[in-house]
Amino acid sequence: MIKVLNSIKYLIILFALIFLLSGCWDFRDVNDRTISISVGVDKANGDIEYSGENASLVPSNKSGEKGQASNVSGVYFYSGTFGKDFEDTRLSYNTSIPEPDFLGAVRVVVFSQEFAAEGIEQYANRINRLFGYRKSLPFLVSREPPRDLFSKNVKNSIAVGFAIEITMEHLEKEGSAFYPKTVNIISDIAMREIGYVLPYIGKKNDSIEFLGYAVMKDSKMIDIISLRESNGLLYLLVKKPAVIEAFPHPSNNKNNISAKTTLRKRKIKTSYINNNINISIDLKMDTQIQYLYYVGPLSNKDIELLEQAISNKIKNEITSLIYKTKKDYELDIFGFARYFRAQNPQIYKNMKWSSVYPNANIVVNTSVKILNTNLLDPNARYAKKRD
Amino acid sequence: MRSKNNFLKKLEDYTQKDMGISIRELSVSGKTVYVSYLPSLTDKQSLSDNIIKPILQYNKKGPINIDALYGSVLYAGYVSLDEDENKLIDYILNGRTVIIIPGESRYITADTYKTAERNINIPQVQMGLNSPLDSFNENIDTNLSLIRYRIKDSSLRVKNFIIGKRTKTRVAVLYIHDVINEKYLNEIEKRLKAIKIDGVIESGYLHKFLLNNAFDLFPQVGIAERSDKACADILKGKACILVEGSQLALIAPATITTLLDAGDEHNSNIFFAVFSKILRITALLFALTLSSTYIMVVSFLPETLPATYILALANSRISVPVNSFLEAFIMEIVAELLRESSIRLPQHIGPAVGIVGTIVIGQAAVSAGVVSPLLVIIVSLSTLASFSFPDFTFINSIRILKFMLLIFTAVFGIFGFTMGLTVIALGMISTSSIGTPYTAPIAPFKPKDFINFFLGDITLAKERPDFLETKDKTRQ
Numbered sequence: 051m052i053k054v055l056n057s058i059k060y061l062i063i064l065f066a067l068i069f070l071l072s073g074c075w076d077f078r079d080v081n082d083r084t085i086s087i088s089v090g091v092d093k094a095n096g097d098i099e100y101s102g103e104n105a106s107l108v109p110s111n112k113s114g115e116k117g118q119a120s121n122v123s124g125v126y127f128y129s130g131t132f133g134k135d136f137e138d139t140r141l142s143y144n145t146s147i148p149e150p151d152f153l154g155a156v157r158v159v160v161f162s163q164e165f166a167a168e169g170i171e172q173y174a175n176r177i178n179r180l181f182g183y184r185k186s187l188p189f190l191v192s193r194e195p196p197r198d199l200f201s202k203n204v205k206n207s208i209a210v211g212f213a214i215e216i217t218m219e220h221l222e223k224e225g226s227a228f229y230p231k232t233v234n235i236i237s238d239i240a241m242r243e244i245g246y247v248l249p250y251i252g253k254k255n256d257s258i259e260f261l262g263y264a265v266m267k268d269s270k271m272i273d274i275i276s277l278r279e280s281n282g283l284l285y286l287l288v289k290k291p292a293v294i295e296a297f298p299h300p301s302n303n304k305n306n307i308s309a310k311t312t313l314r315k316r317k318i319k320t321s322y323i324n325n326n327i328n329i330s331i332d333l334k335m336d337t338q339i340q341y342l343y344y345v346g347p348l349s350n351k352d353i354e355l356l357e358q359a360i361s362n363k364i365k366n367e368i369t370s371l372i373y374k375t376k377k378d379y380e381l382d383i384f385g386f387a388r389y390f391r392a393q394n395p396q397i398y399k400n401m402k403w404s405s406v407y408p409n410a411n412i413v414v415n416t417s418v419k420i421l422n423t424n425l426l427d428p429n430a431r432y433a434k435k436r437d
Numbered sequence: 438m439r440s441k442n443n444f445l446k447k448l449e450d451y452t453q454k455d456m457g458i459s460i461r462e463l464s465v466s467g468k469t470v471y472v473s474y475l476p477s478l479t480d481k482q483s484l485s486d487n488i489i490k491p492i493l494q495y496n497k498k499g500p501i502n503i504d505a506l507y508g509s510v511l512y513a514g515y516v517s518l519d520e521d522e523n524k525l526i527d528y529i530l531n532g533r534t535v536i537i538i539p540g541e542s543r544y545i546t547a548d549t550y551k552t553a554e555r556n557i558n559i560p561q562v563q564m565g566l567n568s569p570l571d572s573f574n575e576n577i578d579t580n581l582s583l584i585r586y587r588i589k590d591s592s593l594r595v596k597n598f599i600i601g602k603r604t605k606t607r608v609a610v611l612y613i614h615d616v617i618n619e620k621y622l623n624e625i626e627k628r629l630k631a632i633k634i635d636g637v638i639e640s641g642y643l644h645k646f647l648l649n650n651a652f653d654l655f656p657q658v659g660i661a662e663r664s665d666k667a668c669a670d671i672l673k674g675k676a677c678i679l680v681e682g683s684q685l686a687l688i689a690p691a692t693i694t695t696l697l698d699a700g701d702e703h704n705s706n707i708f709f710a711v712f713s714k715i716l717r718i719t720a721l722l723f724a725l726t727l728s729s730t731y732i733m734v735v736s737f738l739p740e741t742l743p744a745t746y747i748l749a750l751a752n753s754r755i756s757v758p759v760n761s762f763l764e765a766f767i768m769e770i771v772a773e774l775l776r777e778s779s780i781r782l783p784q785h786i787g788p789a790v791g792i793v794g795t796i797v798i799g800q801a802a803v804s805a806g807v808v809s810p811l812l813v814i815i816v817s818l819s820t821l822a823s824f825s826f827p828d829f830t831f832i833n834s835i836r837i838l839k840f841m842l843l844i845f846t847a848v849f850g851i852f853g854f855t856m857g858l859t860v861i862a863l864g865m866i867s868t869s870s871i872g873t874p875y876t877a878p879i880a881p882f883k884p885k886d887f888i889n890f891f892l893g894d895i896t897l898a899k900e901r902p903d904f905l906e907t908k909d910k911t912r913q
Contacts, residue, residue: 060863064856077850079761080739080747081754087744105748107755154740155747184740212745 081107083152087125088211090196091173092162094132098139101129101197103209104147105155125209129197136176153182157211159189160199163264163271166191166248171239171269178236186231190214191264191271193252205256213258218249221260225292225312228263228283238385239269243403245381247283250274267381275371282371285313285333285364286384295363299342300355307348308340311360311418320390322397327410329386335364335418353420361418368414382407444537444544447522448473451529458529465495470506471537478532480551487512488534488547503541511536513547520544530605554579555684562685563662563827565701572662577607577681583664584611584679588671592616598629600643604636607681608643611667616674618906621690624871625676640683644830647689649869654837656830657870659691666700674907690873692904693865694890697721699827702893710893720822724835725861727819728765729846729854731812735761737850756806762847764808768816769840771798776820877904 085105092099106124131146133139144151159177161170170189177183192199200210207213221227229249230238238246247263248271262276263283275283284291292312299305317332337360342348348356375383382403391398448471452458461472470492474484491510495501501510507518519528520543528535532550557579560572573580581595592615598608610625625647632646640660645651647658658678661667662685667677670688678687688695697717702710735754739747757764775794779787799817802808819839826832838861845857868875878886881904889898901907 057867061860064860077736077760077762077847079736079754080734081751081757083739083751085747085751087748105751107751152739155744157744182740215744 078150080152082149084147084149085152086156087209088158088160088200088214089156090129090160090162090192090200091165092195092197093165093168094195097132097134098136098165099129099197100131100139100143101127101200103127103200103211104151125203125211127200127203129201136173151182153180154184156183156187157209157215159187160192160196160214160251161189161248162192162195164195166264166266166271169268169270170248170266174232174235174239174269177232183232185233188215188218188229188231188249189235190218190249190251193250193261199253202256204253204258210253210258214251217258217260218251222288225284225288225290227260228287241385241387243382243407244385244387245375245379245383246385247275247287247383265379265381265383267379272379272381279367279371281364282368283384285368286316286331288313294340295360296343297356297359297363299346299348300352300359301349302346304344305346306343307356308343309337309356309360309420310340311335311337311364314419318386318389320386320393322390322394327390327406329390329410329412331368331412331414333364333368333414333416335360335416337418337420338422339420348423350423353423357418357420361416364418365414365416368416369412372412372414376408376410376412380404380408386410386412443522444525445471445539447525448535448537451526456526461489463489463492465492465501466497466499468501468538470501471539472534473529473537474534474549475529475532478530478552479534479549483513483549483551484534487514488536488549492536501538503538503543503545506536506538507545511545511547513549515548517546518543519546527605552576557583560662562829563660563666563699565663565699565827567704568663568701569665571664573664573667573679573684573686575682575684577609577679580664580679580684580686581609581611584668584671584677587664587668588613593671596626600629600632601634601636604638606637608637609679610676611671611679612676613671613674616672616901616907616909617676618674618908620906621871621873622676625678625689628871629678637680638682640678640680640685640687643678643680644687647687647871653868654834655693655865655868655875656696656828656834657689657691657868657875659688659695659828660830661686661688663700669700669703670695672912674901674905674909690870690905692870692873692875692877693831694878694887696828696831697826698890698893703895707892707894707897711891714891714893717825720825721835723822724819724832725839725842726854726858727815727822728769728812728839729842729857731815732761732765732843732846733851733854736847750809750811753809753811757809758807762843764812765816766840766843766847768798768808768812769819769843772816772820773836873904878902 085107087103087105090101092101103125106126128146131139131143133142159173161173174189177187178185204210204213207216218227218229222229227249228247230246235246235248238244245265245267247265249260250262250264252259252261260277262274262280264271265273265275281293284293290313292310294308294310296306296308299307312335313333314336315334319330321328337357372384375381386407387398387403390403448458448460452460457475457477459474459476463470463472472488472492488511491512492506495510497505503518507516525535525544528546532552533546534549536545536547554576555574557571557574559570563572571583573583585593590613592613594612594614596610598610599605600608608629610622610629612622628647629643632643634642637643644656644658649657659670661670661677667686667688671677676689678689680687697714699713702713734741735750739750742750759767775790775798779790782790799813803810803813823832823836842854842857842861845853847853849856866876866880874881877883878890883903885900886902886904889902899913900910901912
């Protein structure tokens with residue numbers, strides 16, 4: 051009998067747990083919700099404007115078969131929801147959607163330049179604290195106002211939001227773009243003393259174009275780093291950066307060598323000597339020669355010279371970008387503060403990083419090793435030109 | 438001086454009660470010998486060749502008597518003497534021939550039993566690809582012979598029981614006496630002896646009596662249709678219970694791992710054995726959780742899916758008029774209905790149900806927008822998965838639990854799902870089969886047994902499973 055009572059007791063506890071843990075039973079089928087795909091935030095006439103794309107869940111016969119629902123979901127664009135603050139704008143948005151919204155499928159949050167310049171911290175906190183959003187949501191800044199960006203669909207995806215996501219994801223995967231997510235941005239904001247960058251995009255010929263990075267100081271956009279001058283940023287921020295560039299052949303100016311350089315090891319050491327911050331950045335890179343514009347010989351000497359040339363180029367790119375951040379922005383956008391804080395915690399506590407960073411002594415050392423020398427034909431000769 | 442008996446009178450009483458008993462009077466050397474039998478259970482050839490013929494040919498000096506008949510006349514192989522007149526009818530109803538000489542205090546019973554018997558067929562419920570095909574039939578002697586010819590060990594013992602006040606069904610418990618743990622044997626014996634039912638028609642009856650509690654959901658006794666499986670289990674140190682009139686032998690104790698063991702993976706290579714075990718465990722999870730996972734994802738946690746799938750999923754459900762729970766529940770019921778009707782239907786029209794199921798459920802329901810195509814895949818997959826188990830009694834429990842989990846999930850979402858799984862795990866862990874923990878060797882964890890179960894390779898299993906606590910642990 052006691053045994054039976056015990057088991058009943060356990061069962062009651064178990065079910066009580068269900069009630070305690072559940073909180074709210076949000077049973078609602080996914081097709082009975084308004085699925086948001088992208089969100090745009092802008093500032094217009096002092097008001098906040100939301101625009102974006104929602105999934106259009108209405109039966110359609112795109113597949114051509116009668117009575118059969120299409121497998122491709124459409125999207126519809128919305129804009130013109132204004133309010134004096136986020137909640138007000140949200141209310142305006144909620145009154146225009148047919149079902150309760152579902153934020154779990156939001157792919158991107160795009161800010162207009164105007165909004166980004168005024169500061170995105172409040173919105174980042176909103177995304178971070180609201181239950182429905184994924185914390186892996188990326189923030190981007192758009193050249194065009196979001197309402198223009200989302201208004202016309204792109205040709206390579208069913209939604210602009212998806213197009214932005216797939217474009218940025220493939221670039222990130224290849225090591226060609228830095229693509230921070232909500233958690234990274236929130237962490238950068240929490241550091242207070244450092245800045246960060248957000249991807250800067252635009253629309254060109256009905257496609258999404260990655261244009262560079264928006265530099266954020268105190269979560270306000272202060273400048274844009276163009277894609278061409280952003281290689282240095284990749285080497286310092288991206289986990290596995292890969293840059294493909296053409297270099298002139300060391301012994302033949304008319305020939306070019308296509309080389310793919312990837313990061314093997316990044317070591318950042320900091321110290322504090324004589325009231326001066328010293329940051330030493332050691333980058334070890336691997337380069338793969340992809341092809342030569344004209345098939346020709348590449349001697350060991352050439353390879354050495356090429357390694358040197360690549361190394362110098364990378365070093366210059368990084369140094370010039372660091373110089374820019376120190377002199378123009380007076381802002382650490384690379385997160386060196388994290389390394390310093392970890393390596394010199396007591397000193398960091400008693401200093402204001404943002405004010406000492408511009409005077410920091412930063413040394414960049416790069417070394418490049420070309421990996422596939424043996425795959426190149428050492429006996430190759432330039433083909434004689436035919437008459 | 439031997440007393441006069443009442444045998445003949447008793448016999449005549451029985452014959453007047455329309456019991457179908459025959460009495461044949463034979464006159465031999467001045468005496469009348471009465472031969473009584475039940476024609477429907479008697480081998481006529483054996484009766485005439487081994488009993489009637491030798492009695493009629495009796496030509497020795499002196500009058501015929503019981504001892505002479507017993508010792509030097511009858512040809513029948515198994516003959517016995519008895520003097521209890523109340524047992525007369527039992528002998529006859531068991532297919533034995535009773536020989537009575539008036540004035541004698543004892544009578545003879547001779548084995549002439551023969552009944553209609555199915556041939557040894559290929560297994561119907563425990564098919565195996567790489568395993569012997571001789572499955573049990575309803576004749577207990579045939580079944581005993583199928584085990585005996587595989588295990589020629591002198592330690593193989595058979596304990597016989599007669600269960601059922603009216604059916605008097607023969608039940609045989611087979612085991613290897615220097616291997617099996619007496620604890621299990623005694624427990625089985627105790628439970629069998631406690632049965633006071635009027636009749637046992639099938640081994641399933643006994644199965645219920647061997648349960649700890651009538652409301653236990655999980656089968657605590659395994660079934661064996663193939664004689665090789667029964668023999669393998671006897672060798673492991675388990676008991677095999679054969680029931681007269683049932684082609685399914687019972688194996689006790691049974692644990693969850695043995696219920697997942699089809700037997701034929703032991704005949705295959707080690708990689709396939711591991712692969713098939715993993716496949717079967719996956720199938721178990723599929724059968725139990727797929728529909729509930731569907732409800733959980735569609736109605737509570739769509740964000741667990743990538744965005745493109747969320748859209749595809751939402752899109753596939755646009756025209757579905759009911760919510761995900763009702764949709765899944767109805768589809769599961771329809772799948773169960775199909776399964777049930779395909780079992781009952783005659784063999785020749787069985788495939789028709791498959792066609793109806795495929796066309797009506799698969800095609801038309803999706804086209805009509807009654808269910809989403811994804812759910813059709815899910816329900817088909819979970820039904821398919823449930824067929825991959827060697828022991829259908831186990832999967833029957835899983836089928837019930839599937840619905841329980843479905844309701845839990847629909848009401849409480851992911852918490853209900855988790856709690857449902859917890860309740861199932863608790864239920865399994867707290868079950869025991871004839872005193873053996875049901876979840877052994879997982880809980881209590883016996884690493885060696887667990888590895889042996891997974892590898893399923895007899896060359897590596899040097900010892901018998903530890904959780905069976907056998908007397909002789911060594912196998913090789």
